Amino acid sequence: MKYPFADVEKKWQKKWEDNKTYKTDLTDLKKALYTLVMFIYPSGSKLHIGHWYNYAPTDSWARYKKMRGYNVFEPMGYDAFGLPAENYAIKTGIHPKDSTLKNIDDIREQLKTMGCMYDWDAELMTCVPEYYKWNQWLFIQLYKKGLAYRKNAPVNWCTSCKTVLANEQVQTDGTCERCETMVERKNLTQWFFKITDYADELLDGLKTIDWPAKTKLMQEHWIGKSFGTEVKFGVAGHKDKEIRVFTTRPDTLFGATYVVLAPELDLVQELTTDEHIAEVNDYIESIKSLSEIERTSTVKEKTGVPTGAYAINPVNGEKIPIWIADYALANYGTGSVMAVPAHDERDFEFATKFKLQIRKVILEKGTDSDAELTEAFTAPGTMVNSAQFDGMDSVECKSKITDWLAENNNGEKRINYRLRDWLISRQRYWGTPIPIVYCDSCGEVPIPENQLPLELPYDVDFKHDGASPLAGNSEFVNTTCPKCGGEAKRDVDTMDTFMDSSWYYLRYLNPKFTDGMFDTKLGDDWTPVDMYVGGAEHATMHLLYARFIHKFLRDIGMVNSDEPFQRLLHQGTITNNGAKMSKSKDNVVNPGIFIDEYGSDVFRMYMMFMGPYELGGDWSDKGIVGVDRFVQRAYALFESNKDLSKSTVAPSEFKMDDLSQTEKHIYQLVNKTLAKYEVEVENYRFNTAVAALMELNNGLKELAVCSNEFRLFILERFATMLAPLAPHMGEECWSILGNEKGLFDNPVWFEVDQSALVQDSVTIIVQVNGKVRAKLELPVDSDEAAVKETAWNDNKVKSHTEGKSVVKEIYVKNKIYNIVVR
């Protein structure tokens, strides 16, 4: 009989639900295990292949752990705020709240057909006041600690739509995706979280977590800690002004021949001479629509204009011109850069183009100090043209010059970070309202905690001209000051949705908790999350923000751990004809037809079999029949051994000497498979785990001639290995054997019989000059003399060494014997 997947899946899903199999008892902390997958963004109403690829293998891992006796907590929820729902509303008129809640209902139903172990009592969504209230509370805690503050920052502004655009809404040519108008950068006052205060700890903490090395490396580079010197340049004719620059090359300071300021700095307007002001303002206008990537590209032709003002180099009192150039960014570092054309590639190019002075201050070994440079010399060398430092080693002079600057109050040692503070203001509707009011007499005032949540009003014009849609709702905007009771206006921005995802793993533990942001007892018991799985695209942003918030929560006594996610893994992306699946491209592959034809177990097992989990790949259904055939064969095997456990009992292990030759082979195979399976599944290498089960299945062709208890022994192990990967089928096979209790209600796992893994002979490869010439089957741990003799007796070895002299012979025990001849 063909495996009746539809009936089997329905049957077990009902049993699991009736038995509350996946309700986790969070008070049972013995072998507690929190496994988490990044929650779902409910944009469309359909789960696509990518979702299955993310969730099904993760669930298989959780099930494996459950079968090994862990008390597994595996929740699922919805990252429900965000831009797409708002765009959809603008296009269709359907309110984000309505479309989002509808999508969530549809998605929940589809998630249930996957047959995952989600504890549905722990389900949460971020767009309800019960959740986002605590975003507001958290904001206020950060505010109280001085970690939330306002400053100016640029946004993408469409002058035609009169709205702020997300980077995604700006096309590659710099125009608005709706109206094709050129997008400008415009400054707005916005809220920031001081993540930079935690930069060092975020860096150090990486050493303590079990994350992919590449992710840690990306975070390390994102934080970008660099050691250097801050130098104070005076400004000629402006005694009250100074320009601070950060440099990692203080040894080149005598070679600084000009200074570059970010065009947007206020200082630029203050310093520029009348003669240059028109040119400067034209330049600022001309770069308004450039993105940061374009501005800082090292291949783009450098642009810039002089301000007419001069800076004073503190080391030699020299007057050097002040320029502005787009590659200096106002929101990075001090916004000012000292330029040393002789020893920096970008400065060399700039100085050459604009005929600025190039002065060599570090001499390359073996070159003439008068020789003209044809390119920047960036390596260390000997100091020249540097007054009292001449003749010294440039590396040593880094600290010498810094010390000398410090003694004269012209600078100091400094650590700089690439990391910037987290901008959380969004000029959008569908998000958490920022709990601040602005009062003419009291200034910015946080809403008292007992007045939270500040609810997001339903009625709003999404196309409201200007900054934020909420600004158009006067009932929302106009309020009274919590401090003085006078008239006040609310902040009309909402929060970045990364705020929602920065602490949801704590809320899952009790989403209905009303006495605080989350139940801190449960938080301490269950976090850090043991295993976190999600896309690599989150490597630097979400995963850094969540770490920051976790550390902040620790500092205010809410959690007792330093990191939110102990172990992390990224699933790969499934593409369609090489393109990322997305609703907008209309290229999503719907799993529905595969579920209908093969069932969810075959489908999820195929996804796991496709390749390495962390690699992903292009979607193809070509191989799914192979997995289906495997399932059919395995099912038939169990069917032909129905109710075996009702008439016989399998021992916990067999003695190899008591087994027939056939049984011995199968016994070794099943133990080898089990040992491999454990390692592969533990490390999310499901493709090789499935392959191992296929090999096992192929090796059971002669099982029928074995004894009853032996067959039961083998099939029990086979069923338990199937269960994590194909949960419905695993349960079914287990029950076919005659077991009354379900595998996930009563977890079972079998030990490997280590004695069955011992091999008595081994294949030794004989190479001549690195080429395989013979394969010898020899006892394990044979000594060199024995191998040598057998090897040299081989005809092929003889023919390939004949008439040549032996240079040397290499023996690697149990592996290889290599003869080198000339």
Next chain:
RNA sequence: GCCGGAGUGGCGGAAUUGGUAGACGCGCUGGAUUCAAAAUCCAGUUUAGGCAACUAAGUGCCGGUUCGAAUCCGGCCUUCGGUACCA
């Protein structure tokens, strides 16, 4: 541009530490079964030459280290993710 990955048969991929390249599966070819087909089962399947034994080449490209490299090093090419307002 910058930061971080990936590249192996016709296809998806395997090779746990530098030691048999191609496990497992798809596809294809041949056979069994069938009136025939589907399904199933059995055998073969990196490429080139050869009936075969066998020989040579081969893990994106070029070079290097080593007795030995898919694996380590240097330089490229292609491609994917991120680049701070998609999430």
